[in-house]
Amino acid sequence: MLDLRQVTKTYRVGAFGGERLHAVRGVDLAVAPGEVVSLIGESGSGKSTIGKMVLRLIAPSAGAITFEGRDVAAVRGHRATKEYYRRVQGVFQDPFSCFNPVFTADRVFGLIRAEYHRSASAAAWRARVEEALATVRLDPAQVMGKYPHQLSGGQLQRLLIARALLLDIRMLVADEIISMLDASTRIDVLNLLGDLKARGLGILFITHDLSLGNYISDTAVILRRGRVVEKGPTGEVFAAPAHPYTRRLLSSVPQLHTTWEQADAALRAGGERACPGCARGGQPGAHGPVELAPGHHVGCFTAQD
Amino acid sequence: MEPDVRAVQAAEGLPAQAGPPERRLGESLHFALRNPKLLIGGGVVGALLLTGLVAPLFVQEGPNVYVGPQAQAPSAQYWLGTTNFGQDVFAQFVFGLRSTFLVGLVGGGIAAVVGMVVGFTAGYRGGLVDEVLNMITNVVLVLPALVVLIIAAAYLQARGIALQGLFIGLTSWPWVARAVRAQTLSLATRDFVDLARLSGRRAHSIVFREIAPNMSSYLFMTFILLFGGAILIAAGLDFIGLGPTEGVSLGLMMHNAVTWGALQLGMWWWFVPPGLGITAIVGSLYIMNVGLDEVFNPKLREL
Amino acid sequence: GCTGGGGGEGEGGYPRAQTLYTTGTQWGPPANWNPIMNWEYTTGTVGYVYEPLFLYDPLAGEYIPWLAESEEWVDEDTYEVTLREGVEWSDGEPLTAQDVVFTYELGRFESVPYSNVWDWLESAEAVDERTARFEFETPRYQEWAYFTYSNPIVPRHLWQDRTEEEVTASANENPVGSGPYLYEDHSEDRQVYRRNPDWWAVEALDMRVAPEYIVDIVNTSNEVTQRLLTQGEVDLSNNFLPGINQTIEGNPTITSYFEEPPYMLAANTAWLVPNTTREPMDDPEFRRALASSIDLQQIVEGPYSNLVEPADPTGLLPAWQDYVDADLVEEHGFSHDPQEAESILAEAGYEDTDGDGFVETPDGDPIDLTLIVPSGWSDWMEAARIISENAQAVGINVTEEFPDQAALTDQRAAGEFDLVINNERQLSNTPWTYYDYMFRLPVQDSQNTVNFGRYENEELWDLTQELAETPVDDTEAMRATISEIQEIQLQETPIIPLWYNGLWSQYSTQHWGNWPSDAEDAPHYLPTTWRNYNQLGAVLTLTELEPAGR
Amino acid sequence: MRRYLARKILIYALTFFVAVSINWLIPRLMPGDPIRTMLSRGASGDEASMERMRAYYEQTFGLDEPAWQQYLNFWTSLARGDLGISVWLFPQPVTEILLSAVPYTLALLLPATLLSWVAGNRFGAFAARSKWLDNTLLPLGYVLTATPYMWLGILLAWGLGIVAGWFPTAGPYGFGSIPGWNWPFISDLVSHWFLPFASLFLVAFGGWAIGMRNMIIYELEAEYSTYLEALGAPRRLVRRYAFRNAVLPQLTGLAVQLGTIVAGALLTEIVFAYPGLGNLILEALNNRDFFLLQGAFLFIVVGVLIANFIVDVIYVVVDPRTRTQMQGSAA
């Protein structure tokens, strides 16, 4: 459904924009209906940039993004853009910053109505909103007419998802939607994503928290400095991380039942720096994705950084 | 002459909004009613404004009409005395207040509008648009405004107060543009802006309906400073004889008093009220502004 | 001891008791000392440094031989002037008839202000060292007399090699003249002269100028001048200082020519100029109605607090009182009379047909006139307000407007105005200058100096030319011509005299005494430093001054 | 750093170009003919000779050429440092007129600006967060900034000059003084300078004091201040740090305000008959002296630009944040 091919984004930075910053480099990935793809990586690895490119908030410097067979770059003009957003929506990291603090939270629905459902009668619209709220398990009485600060992060995040559901979306970009939430509310939101996936939505789930990526996603994509270093079915990637970077990342994740020492020990045992990609004939430090197992690729770019 | 930019720069540290409107309003009101700076400043400005609005209604003849004896000290009949020609200084003062407020309103308003449009556009659009607007801003900033105004003032064959305000407005916006741009830049990174785009909003409505409301208190304070600044600039122009050629303003009164020898003749009643009026209006506006800052900004509130 | 004003008494300063401080002429830094550029030479360049052949004393109505000892019309077209003996330039060279001839020959350059003399002058030659002879095509006696006292003589030996540009566009630093003062110093805000010890008049006329130094201070504003005057830093101020009447009354050290209103001598007439090419100002009846509507007394007492006097209906200055034909004025003159104004209007068919309180033209067109005066000229602005009020009171819709001065000059020159106030022409030796100003023909696209109202009356212009060619000493003939002019003028009222602008002049007696005044025993000269007024005898004021306390 | 400066210089150059071009244009759009204005001051009333002189001087000033040619001429002579001849003060070269006026303007402007900035900042920092000072002395600051320059000037002139008689109120030095390097003259010079300086200083002082007060309050609330306080640093240190950081925006403020301060100086000069640019500009305007007007304007623009540039450079030196931004990205 969503396809990224060799997508690259370069920012000009510095005085006169003289320097180039490669935020995303030659990323390939695909999201199918009913699939959750998690993008995982350190801060600055280009995750949000990819998400924003998919949402057309920024334009790729090179490469193509296609959605349902149509090139996203070809979507031009206000009307076409609106149509695109009818299908593809996003939810962002900080629920508090997603709401305009001077308006009530349900204004996000109002905006959708003003742009997409002008003709809907008030009653029909209300019904529609309530249905969406029900989907995200929110009580309309509790959230309508309230200001963002009066709602919890989890509620706000769910409002945002409900907002996306008001449209006929096929694809959701969820950019770190749970990192700002308390542990106890986090899981609710994740579960909600799971439900949506069951409804056939494709989800691009962006996170730096590996355990969360693992919980919800079907495919994991590990990003490092704008490049995909490992990509594969989530279970496989987490169980048998191939790229040293993935392994190191995993070992740093604080886990309830494993101490860091134990993780380190496990890492050492697994052969710390060996890259199975190189072992399979990739040029050490410079090879692109090498398929290890069906759908499990590893890339090694250390030499090019 | 120019608004106290610094107060606004300080306010840039202001968290874009300190809570939602209904609570903010309530709270702001609470603090507003307890803020002596705001109360005193607002009170003085309000009183003068009211005088300027209402008192002229009770003045029978125009401010320039020769109604009484010449050069008379304040008396029960002529509260502020009369000019060399027998014009009622009080009548001139109240009409002058009116036009002084008008200049402030027009000048401040136009500067605010231009500054905001430029600032919003530069901040939101970024890129080349930003560069070009920045350049324009810089040019206007270094052009010595008063000199340009002098030239512009001379260019106009007949000058009204509103026109004067217009010209002042057109030269005093750059710092607003800069400040608004900075604010917009930071607000534009907020996710709700992206969300509005995802909702199919067009750029201008994002700027004016999403970003601007978040800066409302800031914009209001900016306007107040511009208002005061415009009054001072106008007074400067009036003083060197490039003021409006019709009507009265406090600056013009000052100019007339000086050219007609009010100082030598000891006619303080002609000379002091307009100067004091300007100082009082502008000073109170500034004080009010600091008060507002304290009200809007929770960090500065004192309990 | 910071009051500084007089400066250090001893070292590093001009001694106060021997220095005269003047102000009121120079509005910008001294920029040139070129007597030919008569619109902007530094105060005193002519009079203090360069001198004319004659002075004309308008108060006495007589010519005073100055560099010249005598003059003579040898025949109708030939004029001879004889110089004094022993007059020297300040560099020691003798001043001769060649210098005089050279000065007029300079007029061959078109850019020299008096170049028009060659329109009717045929030749100039030095007969001998002291005698110059001029042959005329048309002897315009009145104008020639004007030239003999207003144009200063320049030294040929220093100027003969100068190009046109050097003559008319050079600063002429270090001026070498023949007059009572020598250039001493200048800075941005002052010009200093020192007394010329070898001035010819000391011997020839037993005359000496009293101040050793003259410091002329650049004006910035009336307000500053008033301060300086009050503080005794300025001895003579030639500024219009509103309210100075009260100061004169209240401050014994500040005086002026008269002790009572109008305090000042008259220097020129302020006119209300109607644009006679426009309706309804082309109608003499309308102009007359307008003239009658104006309450001059209100202007005189209001903005001017009696510092000026209302003008005579002929507009001639008090100095020309002799030329005013009283009978004619009695018969045709006008004065403030609203009823009269209204009835003139009614008779001429100006009626308020649409009921807006203002009359329309006989054709029924609404009248909506604008009176312009330069913005910033506050006395005139106030006067304009009064005139509009007066006119409106009789039903003539006049509103005042205050454009920028330069803009006004443009409009005035192009004839794009309804009504304007103007006082271009100054006091001079002959009323001819006034009639020239009023009636000059032909009217051109751009009227820059005269006849702004574009009034076309061949008869008056012929009479004016006749006057120009009347010898200056033939006062009978002059009077006759002038009466003829006045007869038409008073009936036509092409231009409405308003008031006499004063020769603004107030002086402090703290340091200098024996100022001109109308008192019997006081000098009767023009107490001014204005440009071109030294030739009217203002320089003589300096010879009469006495240090105070003596 | 070099890149940054290069960029700044480019911006300044463009600004300069635009500003000066605007200035070239504006007077020419104004109604009024400079030559006629000049000649009409003269006594000669003869229409014909007047016309001839007008043609002559128009040519002398090059005003008879087409506008684009005049514009080109303007830039070429500017490149030669030639600002033309003044119409009003004919035939003085504009450069000369300006050179004799600028020292006076600078003598007022520089000390008044710098001292008021320094003193205002100190005072504002001192008053901040002291309830007593804040409520008593700062209103004074507000009143000072709100005072029209010329009004304060005139009040001072009358109060301290005329009434008290402590200071002379007009001119750069006594009208009877002869310039020279001697004490009487120098003290004379200073006593004339003092009142205009003081009135400029006071107005600006009030502004800076208030600005500083407002800025420093924010700085004292900033997290680095909180951290220092949490570690028990004495108030003195905390304030010193806050002051330093608060001064930086004040520095930008200085650049932004320069145009205004210059305007104030011009007004003050008029009040005190100080022979700086103020009166020159006003009279040049009244006389439609394009050349002098352009020259004065050029001086001011160049001055403001230079001052801005200095501020920019100082800013870069004292605020490390700008430096890293210039290098493109944070470490």
Add this chain to the structure above:
Amino acid sequence: MSLDVNDLAVYYRTLRGDVRALDGVSFSLADGEIMGLAGESGSGKSTLGKSLIRMDARMRHVAGTVRLDGAELPVADDARMVPFRFHQVSLVPQYAMSALNPTRRIGRMVRELVRSRGVDYAGVHPELLRRLELVGLDEQVLRRYPIELSGGMKQRVVMVVSTLLNPSLLIADEVTSALDVSTQRAVAEALAGFRDRGFVKSMVFVTHDLALVHQIADTIMVMYAGRPAEKASSRTIIEAPRHPYTRMLISSLPEVGVTFAGKRLQGIPGRPPGLLDPPPGCRFRDRCPLAFDKCAEQPPFAEVAPGHWAACWKAE
């Protein structure tokens, strides 16, 4: 017993009344103990941290005492606290990223700070260098401006500076929340290292990430709505929590390996009560599956097992 907090109550003054951000908090901290302080946002963790070193103008000490190394800490008195700060109690603030004066070189700032506290800088300089090295920074950083450092570097600089005078108690508030996993780990381990080397005696490590705190803390105290819910050794808290809140919290944490498809985790329904006017009794009552009548009464924070405190009637 290095720190002993007894029934501490600190309120925020607001327009609409007091926010009871800390309401009867008692616990103690042994020498060498790192106590993790966990809990939802708004539960009062930072307030507790601030109370121990410097209350801001809005905070009001209502009740309770704090003793450090046997001496009473005058927490309510800003001036009298000064001698204790830095020397005895120190802080790595939540806002470590912006805790350094942006316009001072770090070295100079440290020097001035140390001197202002009456300590000879030359004496501590070598130690400063040693500790910087310890956290992986070289001497160069002292010559840098804060903006020239990355977030993690700044975080570590602040840690070193705050502990330079070997305080007895260090409060580290959310020092790792803004960092990504690998930096987070480095910083957390460095802090533990400081304790091991005796730079600080004991530490309160505030975070909302239980998994992280468990890695380095000896004990964990879980707070809920301004009150301590449970305190025990890290292991106990993770493996055998007694308070229903702690239990629910831990069971809602996904771990690597747990998936949505495999095992659907459950969050805690409801929201914590507002602290402006909190209901009487157990504050978790509304959300607690075990709640019963007695919960209308505030359960004491009682020692339910040796070294294990819980505030729940059903904790036994």
